Amino acid sequence: MNDTAKTVAFDRRMLEAxxxxxxxxxxxxxxxxxxxxxxxxxxxxxxxxxxxxMLVDEARALE
Structure with missing residues (x-):
C-alpha cells in the first residue's frame, strides 16, 4: 500500500455515540x-x- 492509499483509522470512541x-x-x-x-x-x-x-440506503444487508 502506498502513502496515498492509506486508510484513515476509525475512532472507536464514536461507538459510544x-x-x-x-x-x-x-x-x-x-x-x-x-x-x-x-x-x-x-x-x-x-x-x-x-x-x-449511517444511511440505511448505504448499508449492506446481513445474511
Missing part, C-alpha cells in the same frame, strides 16, 4: 471489513476514510 438509524440499537465495529454492524437491524454500515456512512 452512534446507534443504528433503523432500530436505535448499539453497533459493533468490524475492523477487518471496515463496517459498523447492527445485529438488531441485520445491517452493516460502511466506514470510508474513517467516517461511518
Amino acid at each position: 452512534l446507534v443504528c438509524p433503523r432500530t436505535q440499537a448499539t453497533l459493533e465495529y468490524d475492523a477487518e471489513a471496515q463496517e459498523l454492524i447492527s445485529k438488531a437491524g441485520n445491517l452493516a454500515f460502511p466506514i470510508r476514510n474513517g467516517i461511518p456512512g
Whole structure:
C-alpha cells in the first residue's frame, strides 16, 4: 500500500455515540471489513476514510 492509499483509522470512541438509524440499537465495529454492524437491524454500515456512512440506503444487508 502506498502513502496515498492509506486508510484513515476509525475512532472507536464514536461507538459510544452512534446507534443504528433503523432500530436505535448499539453497533459493533468490524475492523477487518471496515463496517459498523447492527445485529438488531441485520445491517452493516460502511466506514470510508474513517467516517461511518449511517444511511440505511448505504448499508449492506446481513445474511
